[in-house]
Amino acid sequence: MNHQAHSEQLFESLSRHGIVIPEAYRQKIESRLNQVINYEPRVGVFGKTGAGKSSLCNALFGRDVCPVSDIAACTRSEQEVFLGIGSKGMTLLDVPGVGESGARDQEYAQLYSTLLPKLDLVLWVIKADDRALASDEDFYKRIVSPYIQAGTPFFIVLNQVDKIEPFREWDEAAHQPGPRQACAIDEKRRAVAAYFGLPLDQVLPCAADEQYGLIELVDAVIHALPREKRAGVLIQVQPKHRSEKAKQETGNGLLDTIVDVIVDIVPFVPGSAKKSVKNALKSFCKWVGSLF
Amino acid sequence: MKVIIRHEAELAALLQHQPAFTGIAGLNIASSDFRHWTCEGRDIQIMHVAIIGKSGYGKSSLVNALIGHDVMKTSAIEACTREAQNAMFRIRDGQYLAFADVPGIGESAQCDEKYLSMYQDLVRKSDVVVHMLRADCRDYAIDEAAFARLFPDRASRRKVILAVNGCDKIEPLSRQTVRGPSDRQWANVLEKIRELGPRFAGVKHIIPCCANPAWRLEHLSEAITVMLEEAARVTLAVAA
Numbered sequence: 001m002n003h004q005a006h007s008e009q010l011f012e013s014l015s016r017h018g019i020v021i022p023e024a025y026r027q028k029i030e031s032r033l034n035q036v037i038n039y040e041p042r043v044g045v046f047g048k049t050g051a052g053k054s055s056l057c058n059a060l061f062g063r064d065v066c067p068v069s070d071i072a073a074c075t076r077s078e079q080e081v082f083l084g085i086g087s088k089g090m091t092l093l094d095v096p097g098v099g100e101s102g103a104r105d106q107e108y109a110q111l112y113s114t115l116l117p118k119l120d121l122v123l124w125v126i127k128a129d130d131r132a133l134a135s136d137e138d139f140y141k142r143i144v145s146p147y148i149q150a151g152t153p154f155f156i157v158l159n160q161v162d163k164i165e166p167f168r169e170w171d172e173a174a175h176q177p178g179p180r181q182a183c184a185i186d187e188k189r190r191a192v193a194a195y196f197g198l199p200l201d202q203v204l205p206c207a208a209d210e211q212y213g214l215i216e217l218v219d220a221v222i223h224a225l226p227r228e229k230r231a232g233v234l235i236q237v238q239p240k241h242r243s244e245k246a247k248q249e250t251g252n253g254l255l256d257t258i259v260d261v262i263v264d265i266v267p268f269v270p271g272s273a274k275k276s277v278k279n280a281l282k283s284f285c286k287w288v289g290s291l292f
Numbered sequence: 293m294k295v296i297i298r299h300e301a302e303l304a305a306l307l308q309h310q311p312a313f314t315g316i317a318g319l320n321i322a323s324s325d326f327r328h329w330t331c332e333g334r335d336i337q338i339m340h341v342a343i344i345g346k347s348g349y350g351k352s353s354l355v356n357a358l359i360g361h362d363v364m365k366t367s368a369i370e371a372c373t374r375e376a377q378n379a380m381f382r383i384r385d386g387q388y389l390a391f392a393d394v395p396g397i398g399e400s401a402q403c404d405e406k407y408l409s410m411y412q413d414l415v416r417k418s419d420v421v422v423h424m425l426r427a428d429c430r431d432y433a434i435d436e437a438a439f440a441r442l443f444p445d446r447a448s449r450r451k452v453i454l455a456v457n458g459c460d461k462i463e464p465l466s467r468q469t470v471r472g473p474s475d476r477q478w479a480n481v482l483e484k485i486r487e488l489g490p491r492f493a494g495v496k497h498i499i500p501c502c503a504n505p506a507w508r509l510e511h512l513s514e515a516i517t518v519m520l521e522e523a524a525r526v527t528l529a530v531a532a
Contacts, residue, residue: 048431049430049431050429050430050431051431129348129368130348131347131348131369131370131371131396131398131399132346132347132348132396132397132398132399132434133398133399134398134399134400134401134404135398135433135434137400138401162465163428163461163465164368165368165504167461167465167467168467170467172467184368184369187369188368188369191369191370209465
């Protein structure tokens with residue numbers, strides 16, 4: 001994105017409301033603003049081989065993080081669980097199988113103690129018709145959940161819900177589940193939430209290949225993120241999955257962040273002036289909002 | 293091991309539904325050493341077919357489809373099989389063919405330990421073991437580990453059939469086919485089977501199929517029948 005463009009818009013909006021930022025502070029504000037807007041989120045995508053990690057990333061972010069294969073495990077590297085970082089800080093991680101993890105716990109603990117604190121968001125992908133979730137649960141509870149408890153936004157993505165039985169009932173034209181499938185999806189969601197000990201709103205059904213449930217997933221993710229990281233994430237998401245709600249929430253988050261930056265950097269703008277600065281920036285945010 | 297009899301009928305009823313089992317009617321297991329089982333207080337001889345594998349692969353659905361009755365409870369969501377459940381078919385007095393549906397592995401590490409030792413016991417006493425896999429999966433870590441533990445050597449693998457369920461759900465998904473896979477799916481199934489062969493080396497048959505709606509189950513039934521016939525021949529030879 002053009003750095004010059006949004007800072008010019010920003011200072012123009014402010015001066016129109018009589019708030020003139022001296023040159024001395026402009027550059028600092030500019031660079032913080034750019035940090036926020038061009039923030040590259042680090043997303044950790046966990047899941048067993050075949051759960052649909054790559055398909056989900058491709059559907060959400062619209063670029064081939066990994067070529068998707070019908071048959072083979074495409075994301076498998078020679079020996080490691082660490083599958084490589086795609087562009088823009090996306091990390092796909094295989095959940096080790098039962099028995100596989102025990103012997104290498106130290107190794108995993110080491111790997112994740114450096115990786116997990118850096119993640120802004122964790123998506124845990126489970127294939128909707130998978131009932132053998134022992135390795136997911138075990139690995140989540142032992143290795144991953146301590147970091148999640150520390151506040152990293154976390155969602156279980158119940159993927160490939162279009163394949164839940166009876167799978168021929170799926171409405172391919174409307175990209176919607178059939179009535180019996182809808183019940184099964186709902187039931188599975190509840191079962192998985194209970195199994196992982198999570199609230200229902202952290203288990204979200206979707207079908208990446210069918211473009212189903214992605215808008216709702218993005219809404220939930222944006223809502224859960226700290227306000228200064230929303231813009232960076234939403235910009236990465238494919239435009240068709242950005243709802244008005246997500247855009248608005250992101251815009252508001254951005255506005256609040258910028259107001260704080262200005263109050264923080266410019267000494268003559270007191271904290272009590274937040275409201276007027278915010279008012280002055282409404283038109284600027286409208287402009288930024290149009291970028292999403 | 294606790295066995296619950298979910299279904300009991302004459303062999304003729306099974307043959308009517310699945311003629312591929314016809315060969316079983318002619319087998320005289322009285323003079324052979326087909327194992328004696330105590331079932332609900334009765335001492336009977338059983339040709340025993342055990343269906344094992346990961347939870348959610350469709351073991352219960354497969355038994356239901358093989359016998360033509362929905363006697364085993366199935367669920368797309370949660371596990372519902374907690375003990376061995378038999379469907380029994382009377383060949384003649386005191387002699388039965390049984391399909392045993394057992395709890396699936398992969399749901400919890402503690403249960404797996406219990407279930408795997410139950411499988412070991414079951415495998416030893418069974419004449420045919422149908423080890424189920426799914427075509428639309430890529431993660432076979434649990435399956436391979438269980439297979440290696442249950443069938444440590446080539447000899448023990450001779451009574452194993454790999455049934456690869458879910459052929460209609462392999463990519464590219466097609467909802468137009470009423471049953472079974474599309475041509476493109478079938479090509480992928482065949483490739484999948486080539487890939488599975490070396491990982492489950494030594495099994496007698498690898499049979500792609502679908503439990504629901506049933507597709508190619510006559511091939512599975514035929515393979516089971518042939519293996520039971522062989523087992524009867526071997527035991528007869530030993531007796532003679």
